Amino acid sequence: MNENDCESxxxxxxxxxxxxxxxxxxxxxxxxxxxxxxxxxxxxxxKDGDSGPSAVTPKVSATSKDIGPLIYDIPWKAPPPLTxxxxxxxxxxxxxxxxxxxxxxxxxxxxxxxxxxxxxxRPVNGAPGLGTLFIDRAGAVVxxxxxxxxxxxxxxxxxxxxxxxSNRVVQSYGFVDRTGAMVIPPRYDHVEPFHEGLAPVxxxxxxxxxxxxxxxxxxxxxxxxxxxxxxxxYARLKPVESEKVQxxxxxxKVLLNADSRETGYFSEGxxxxxxxxxxxxxxxxxxxxxxxxxxxxxRLGKDSSGFRPGRCEEFHDGMAAVEVERSNQWEWGFxxxxxxxxxxxxxxxxxxxxxxxAAVKRTREMDDTWGYIDRxxxxxxxxxxxxxxxxxxxxAAVxxxxxxPGATDGQSAKSGxxxxxxxxxxxxxxxxxxxxxxxxxxxxxxxAEVKESxxxxxxxxxxxxxxxxxxxxxx
Numbered sequence: 001m002n003e004n005d006c007e008s009x010x011x012x013x014x015x016x017x018x019x020x021x022x023x024x025x026x027x028x029x030x031x032x033x034x035x036x037x038x039x040x041x042x043x044x045x046x047k048d049g050d051s052g053p054s055a056v057t058p059k060v061s062a063t064s065k066d067i068g069p070l071i072y073d074i075p076w077k078a079p080p081p082l083t084x085x086x087x088x089x090x091x092x093x094x095x096x097x098x099x100x101x102x103x104x105x106x107x108x109x110x111x112x113x114x115x116x117x118x119x120x121x122r123p124v125n126g127a128p129g130l131g132t133l134f135i136d137r138a139g140a141v142v143x144x145x146x147x148x149x150x151x152x153x154x155x156x157x158x159x160x161x162x163x164x165x166s167n168r169v170v171q172s173y174g175f176v177d178r179t180g181a182m183v184i185p186p187r188y189d190h191v192e193p194f195h196e197g198l199a200p201v202x203x204x205x206x207x208x209x210x211x212x213x214x215x216x217x218x219x220x221x222x223x224x225x226x227x228x229x230x231x232x233x234y235a236r237l238k239p240v241e242s243e244k245v246q247x248x249x250x251x252x253k254v255l256l257n258a259d260s261r262e263t264g265y266f267s268e269g270x271x272x273x274x275x276x277x278x279x280x281x282x283x284x285x286x287x288x289x290x291x292x293x294x295x296x297x298x299r300l301g302k303d304s305s306g307f308r309p310g311r312c313e314e315f316h317d318g319m320a321a322v323e324v325e326r327s328n329q330w331e332w333g334f335x336x337x338x339x340x341x342x343x344x345x346x347x348x349x350x351x352x353x354x355x356x357x358a359a360v361k362r363t364r365e366m367d368d369t370w371g372y373i374d375r376x377x378x379x380x381x382x383x384x385x386x387x388x389x390x391x392x393x394x395x396a397a398v399x400x401x402x403x404x405p406g407a408t409d410g411q412s413a414k415s416g417x418x419x420x421x422x423x424x425x426x427x428x429x430x431x432x433x434x435x436x437x438x439x440x441x442x443x444x445x446x447x448a449e450v451k452e453s454x455x456x457x458x459x460x461x462x463x464x465x466x467x468x469x470x471x472x473x474x475x
Contacts, residue, residue: 076436076452084124084473091121094144095131104179107142113153113178115445116142117459120150124473135459137446139467143180153178154193157212162186175199175214184214195227198250209233218252229266230292236260247294256294267314270297270337288339289315298339317353319343319375334358334377343377354390357381357427372396372429381429386420392442395424395462400435422450424464433464 082090093099107113116134123129132150134143149161149170156178161170163186174186175194190202198209198217206220209228218225218233226234232255233248245263247256262274270289273296287309288299300309300322309322310330319334319342331346334353348368351359357372357380371383372391387399399422423435439451447459447467458469 079469079471082473087124087473091130094141095146103143107179117447118152135468145180151193157194159191198228200225230269232292264314270315272312300339319353321350351390357391359388389442395443397422397440398425
């Protein structure tokens with residue numbers, strides 16, 4: 001594939017590909033030590049307008065705000081510690097016959113089970129395995145599934161693995177309904193969640209699709225299949241080393257044979273694609289985005305848009321990240337649904353747009369930080385975060401220094417390294433939940449999964465209050 005073609009690589013972590021090559025996680029002393037320079041240096045760089053080595057400087061919006069004052073050394077009132085026996089006894093109740101037999105009757109008929117949070121209760125000290133709890137927005141346990149493996153609900157069904165093989169790999173997958181009743185028998189080696197009414201399943205190392213009644217609507221014949229998007233499925237006939245893929249309809253009819261290196265996946269009705277040998281398009285390679293009929297909605301190239309991306313990503317929130325060459329180096333920007341370079345950047349790393357904002361990092365320096373831009377390319381939230389997530393339900397998790405600049409106490413005094421923790425900001429950049437978490441995930445259906453220590457797990461609401469939490473014994 002020509003280096004100017006769009007490259008097909010999923011944005012699985014919501015990072016453009018450059019960020020997968022060089023993660024933003026603060027790993028090791030070198031990365032954290034670089035954060036020390038950040039604490040004293042970011043403000044100076046913002047005031048002087050230093051945007052790094054690139055010639056184009058993204059605008060800073062007049063409404064751009066720094067986060068509010070931080071609260072340091074926030075105390076955590078941990079749940080009472082439990083012994084292994086107490087832990088086992090507390091959670092085993094949900095998996096005993098009485099609760100299992102009657103739980104379907106207690107589930108409200110109007111409850112959307114796709115909104116439930118799930119947590120696997122691991123056995124401790126060799127005790128018998130427990131299972132997975134499903135928790136509602138109030139923190140109440142509404143469902144408990146006693147299986148070795150359980151996936152999150154999707155379209156009213158949850159995939160469950162019913163037994164563990166001799167090699168300790170979970171086997172015999174089926175699906176349960178919203179009450180926990182097995183409605184599609186466990187006869188598959190592997191399954192994926194339902195999407196658009198169909199679920200990928202694997203039998204004897206061949207993949208196909210079933211419908212919501214468990215009927216095999218596309219027989220197992222592929223090495224791998226992907227979920228349907230916009231009525232189109234994705235399938236490989238040969239192992240991953242082969243680049244040949246097919247796009248199929250809901251009856252298994254082949255719509256297009258393609259090269260996986262030149263295709264992406266559908267998102268917001270569009271898919272990135274490069275088709276070799278298309279006549280009349282520049283040097284014979286068409287690069288752009290197609291709709292579900294595989295017709296080009298727009299092309300990116302010297303003959304149309306004035307630029308040709310080295311790589312391009314899926315559309316999210318009406319924008320797609322593209323990599324553009326400037327001064328012999330590649331930088332990231334964003335195009336709109338008309339194929340216009342709406343945000344030229346340049347940025348070193350980017351995340352997809354979500355709720356009108358995208359997280360970006362301007363330079364390759366280890367001590368440089370992330371901020372958030374709007375669709376015009378203006379910084380709405382200034383760059384001062386070690387690590388970030390995309391906005392979800394109005395909030396974003398961000399990694400922040402916990403020590404005050406120049407502090408000599410705490411961990412800084414012992415190791416010379418700053419302490420960092422996760423907190424949450426709103427779309428104006430104001431701190432809504434102060435940094436106190438060891439780990440923090442985006443909000444989903446009103447709750448966010450967080451940890452205050454490696455052995456802790458909890459769910460908080462948007463005020464930062466816990467609705468449910470636990471600590472594994474020994475933590």
